[in-house]
Amino acid sequence: EVHLAESGGGLVQPGRSLRLSCTTSGFAFGDFALTWVRQAPGKGLEWVGFISGKPSAGRTEYAASVKGRFSISRDDSKSIAYLQMNSLKTDDTAVYYCTRGPYYDSSGYCDYWGQGILVTVSS
Amino acid sequence: EVVMTQSPATLSVSPGDRATLSCRASQTIFSNLAWYQQKPGQPPRLLIYGASTRATGVPARFSGSGSGTEFTLTISSLQSEDFAVYYCQQYENWPPYTFGQGTKLEIK
Numbered sequence: 014e015v016h017l018a019e020s021g022g023g024l025v026q027p028g029r030s031l032r033l034s035c036t037t038s039g040f041a042f043g044d045f046a047l048t049w050v051r052q053a054p055g056k057g058l059e060w061v062g063f064i065s066g067k068p069s070a071g072r073t074e075y076a077a078s079v080k081g082r083f084s085i086s087r088d089d090s091k092s093i094a095y096l097q098m099n100s101l102k103t104d105d106t107a108v109y110y111c112t113r114g115p116y117y118d119s120s121g122y123c124d125y126w127g128q129g130i131l132v133t134v135s136s
Numbered sequence: 137e138v139v140m141t142q143s144p145a146t147l148s149v150s151p152g153d154r155a156t157l158s159c160r161a162s163q164t165i166f167s168n169l170a171w172y173q174q175k176p177g178q179p180p181r182l183l184i185y186g187a188s189t190r191a192t193g194v195p196a197r198f199s200g201s202g203s204g205t206e207f208t209l210t211i212s213s214l215q216s217e218d219f220a221v222y223y224c225q226q227y228e229n230w231p232p233y234t235f236g237q238g239t240k241l242e243i244k
Contacts, residue, residue, distance in 0.1 A: 060233040076232045115185075121227045122170035123180070126181070
């Protein structure tokens with residue numbers, strides 16, 4: 014059974030950093046792209062970015078709203094993906110979901126989702 | 137960026153009736169469209185991909201149609217568990233992948 018679980022969220026001050034982890038199981042981790050999607054309180058879904066699987070060798074793409082501040086990485090040996098969030102803004106407050114799609118080289122659609130983790134950016 | 141527009145924002149339907157939700161793309165996305173269902177406090181659940189293919193375990197009362205820029209999600213004979221928020225998402229032109237703003241399906 015495919016399983017994804019986010020961790021590392023919480024309250025952080027504006028301008029600080031936070032790293033989310035996405036621990037996975039139940040599938041050949043290295044063969045799939047991993048995508049982060051977020052949802053601000055009471056709002057809709059926003060694609061944050063993705064990291065490709067092999068053989069695209071960890072290609073990343075980001076939404077304009079986070080480009081240059083957020084970075085996604087992966088450790089195929091541990092089946093974990095990461096979302097490093099720097100220079101956080103209050104607008105980054107959201108539930109962050111780790112998702113998996115059917116492809117290795119793009120996000121595509123998201124057929125598996127973690128339960129989500131809340132990140133609150135506030136002073 | 138492809139803008140996805142869903143209508144209506146809220147749809148009130150009685151249990152047992154049919155619901156029709158719309159999603160429009162600002163440019164052609166061929167059939168690269170997915171639909172998700174989200175209930176309060178839960179992550180979204182994939183319902184439809186490729187505009188019309190039901191995901192694993194999705195009941196047959198859910199059906200998707202359309203191509204190009206106009207898409208529809210139809211739920212025949214609404215059940216109590218179907219009242220939720222529904223999102224469409226395009227995955228043709230990226231980055232970014234874009235979602236619609238959602239349609240809330242509520243009990244009439």
